[in-house]
Amino acid sequence: xxxxxxxxxxxxxxxxxxxxxxxxxxxxxxxxxxxxxxxxxxxxxxxxxxxxxxxxxxxxxxxxxxxxxxxxxxxxxxxxxxxxxxxxxxxxxxxxxxxxxxxxxxxxx
Amino acid sequence: xxxxxxxxxxxxxxxxxxxxxxxxxxxxxxxxxxxxxxxxxxxxxxxxxxxxxxxxxxxxxxxxxxxxxxxxxxxxxxxxxxxxxxxxxxxxxxxxxxxxxxxxxxxxxxxxxxx
Numbered sequence: 001x002x003x004x005x006x007x008x009x010x011x012x013x014x015x016x017x018x019x020x021x022x023x024x025x026x027x028x029x030x031x032x033x034x035x036x037x038x039x040x041x042x043x044x045x046x047x048x049x050x051x052x053x054x055x056x057x058x059x060x061x062x063x064x065x066x067x068x069x070x071x072x073x074x075x076x077x078x079x080x081x082x083x084x085x086x087x088x089x090x091x092x093x094x095x096x097x098x099x100x101x102x103x104x105x106x107x108x109x
Numbered sequence: 110x111x112x113x114x115x116x117x118x119x120x121x122x123x124x125x126x127x128x129x130x131x132x133x134x135x136x137x138x139x140x141x142x143x144x145x146x147x148x149x150x151x152x153x154x155x156x157x158x159x160x161x162x163x164x165x166x167x168x169x170x171x172x173x174x175x176x177x178x179x180x181x182x183x184x185x186x187x188x189x190x191x192x193x194x195x196x197x198x199x200x201x202x203x204x205x206x207x208x209x210x211x212x213x214x215x216x217x218x219x220x221x222x223x224x
Contacts, residue, residue: 033212042199042215043152085150096142096164097213099152 002026004100006088011106012078020073020103022088030091032064032071037085037102046073046086075105083107112136115200115216122190123224130185130219132200141183142213143175144199152199158183159205187221195223 003025012018024032031050035043049055049064049071061074073086085102092098115132122128134141140159146152156175157164163175172188187194197218203211 035213037150042217043213044215045212048212087152089152096154096157096166098154099144101149101151104150 002090002092002098004088004090004098006086006100006103008101009104009106011108012075014078014080014107014109016078017074017076018078018105020075020086020088020105022071022073022100024069024071024088024090024100026090026092026098028092029066032062033089033091033097034060034062034071034073035087035089035099037087039084043087048091078107080107080109113200113202113214113216115198115219117219118217119220119222121222121224124190124192126190127186127188128190128221129187130198130200130221132183132185132216134181134200134202134214136202136204136214138202138204138211138214139180140203140205140211141177142201142203143183143185144201144215146197146199146218148196155185156183190221190223192223195221197221 006022034046037043047062054063059076064071085104087102088100089097113134142157143155155169158177174186177183197220199218200216201213203213
């Protein structure tokens with residue numbers, strides 16, 4: 001079966017750093033996606049990790065450990081516009097992504 | 110130009126009715142999907158359609174039927190609507206390379222409300 005877990009909500013302060021964790025158990029695994037979804041909008045792509053390690057892209061970085069079934073999304077220099085839901089999704093090699101429930105991040109001044 | 114477009118954006122209807130949501134992508138992708146996002150924001154895969162191969166999530170009731178007239182279109186037809194069908198339905202597309210599912214490009218979503 002597929003199981004993807006991430007915290008439901010997180011709160012952080014503008015300018016700070018926040019790490020959103022995701023653990024997964026899937027039958028078959030190619031890689032791990034992170035998507036951002038603002039309220040009332042469609043999810044948009046942030047990152048895709050296939051190999052173990054850290055991928056950095058501007059203020060956002062994503063980490064993957066395949067042996068531990070674990071990933072995190074790191075957001076630096078938080079801005080108010082980063083308030084959104086962050087969705088972890090596993091590519092289970094079946095031509096479909098399985099999404100976690102999403103982590104709602106609230107950035108406060 | 111909108112890459113993945115779906116219509117209608119809002120749909121309000123009575124229980125028992127039949128409705129359709131249309132989706133079109135102009136990205137040249139070979140795979141299209143329907144996802145359902147409920148009130149708890151859980152995004153669940155419903156269908157994947159690739160080169161006339163339909164992959165169905167077995168938890169989806171057979172009242173839901175996808176129809177793909179061509180590679181650029183994947184429509185969703187729902188029969189005998191129930192209250193629990195109220196959700197936002199997202200269409201998406203990707204280019205599947207080998208065994209890897211490519212990045213998903215989502216439409217803006219269609220909010221269905223069943224009264």
